[in-house]
Amino acid sequence: MPPYHHGDLRRAVLAAAVDAITEHGPAQVSLRDLARRVGVSHAGPVHHFKDKAGLLTALAAEGFALLADALNETRAQTGSFVELGVTYVRFAVRHRAHFEVMFRPDLHHADDPALAEARERAGAALAGGVEALGEQKTGDRRTAGVAAWSIVHGFATLWNTGNLARDDDAEELARRVAAMLFGDD
Amino acid sequence: MPPYHHGDLRRAVLAAAVDAITEHGPAQVSLRDLARRVGVSHAGPVHHFKDKAGLLTALAAEGFALLADALNETRAQTGSFVELGVTYVRFAVRHRAHFEVMFRPDLHHADDPALAEARERAGAALAGGVEALGEQKTGDRRTAGVAAWSIVHGFATLWNTGNLARDDDAEELARRVAAMLFGDD
DNA sequence: CCCTTAACTTGTCAGTGACAAGATTGCGCG
DNA sequence: CGCGCAATCTTGTCACTGACAAGTTAAGGG
Structure with a gap:
């Protein structure tokens, strides 16, 4: 069971975004996919980036x-x-x-x-x-x-x-x- | 009541796309919005562009x-x-x-x-x-x-x-x- | 030790792309 | 002339997405 608080979600999401964009281009990245990659609920990233x-x-x-x-x-x-x-x-x-x-x-x-x-x-x-x-x-x-x-x-x-x-x-x-x-x- | 066949849907959709992209950038254009602008059902354009x-x-x-x-x-x-x-x-x-x-x-x-x-x-x-x-x-x-x-x-x-x-x-x-x-x- | 606040989750809604199946129409061919 | 075929368009649906609202958990200062 992962801890409730990720610890460094902001950085992790940014890193995941870099990977995703490098793979598929910026048009097809979704916040939800990034959340999945990082292992966090679909609305987690919203807190850091609005x-x-x-x-x-x-x-x-x-x-x-x-x-x-x-x-x-x-x-x-x-x-x-x-x-x-x-x-x-x-x-x-x-x-x-x-x-x-x-x-x-x-x-x-x-x-x-x-x-x-x-x-x-x-x-x-x-x-x-x-x-x-x-x-x-x-x-x-x-x-x-x-x-x-x-x-x-x-x-x-x-x-x-x-x-x-x-x-x-x-x-x-x-x-x-x-x-x-x-x-x- | 508009006619069932548009006549020149392909060209009309392309023109609408130009307008939409000029206004909002290419990231936010949706096929459905273009269909609405042209006055055709949401799946109409698909036939011409796949x-x-x-x-x-x-x-x-x-x-x-x-x-x-x-x-x-x-x-x-x-x-x-x-x-x-x-x-x-x-x-x-x-x-x-x-x-x-x-x-x-x-x-x-x-x-x-x-x-x-x-x-x-x-x-x-x-x-x-x-x-x-x-x-x-x-x-x-x-x-x-x-x-x-x-x-x-x-x-x-x-x-x-x-x-x-x-x-x-x-x-x-x-x-x-x-x-x-x-x-x- | 409490309680304020940041960090995260769950639930939900409208909009979107893709696809399937049906309706309509124009057009070639007999 | 009219029949049927294929192109064109519609309706219906599904999974996915972004945004938001409301609740849950944990961390840290007083």
């Missing part, structure tokens, strides 16, 4: 936080924009479930402060990497930032949706693609 | 066909890669519902031949635009193609998910971003 959207919002926030950490780490280590882009792509591939939920605002509670803050942090980390590029290469800095984000985000999305040939290594191809944007810095 | 996934697959195929047409048209008119990219973005913004479904393979019947063929056609149109670029600019042609697709797809996705500032004009900003990839050709 909503299905609440669950996915929490997942998205966690994802942005993880991304921000990863970006800041490679920024501290290399200072290279290309490697920052590779980190972005690596995150998207390795944390596919998080990544898919992060950019699906129709599944979120748009006003969630934790989500907004985490998103902000990740955006700043990415923008900081573009700052490091010389002025002559980037032209307008804001446009350069949008271009940088676009190319790595697009690559990650296309890779994850199976639109790029799978015989390449994602990171290696991403490195060559990112290098095409701003010379090879 | 599945919910079948409906979305048909929508995606229609989207790829429209995109291929648009790309081929501007390719015939300008031959400029930048304008091809702008066309890609314009399509994504103007046909948001189609675009969202097109790149969500977890909602499709992956083996649908019509979808594969339409996707093929759009891919070829895009690749053709990159061919036109001089060899010295592109380096490896395959990598250049991936980079081109990535940057316009990423921009379109970020714009549609509300991650880019809305005070810009999408097409104008997209033009500047695309121009950053291969000089300004």
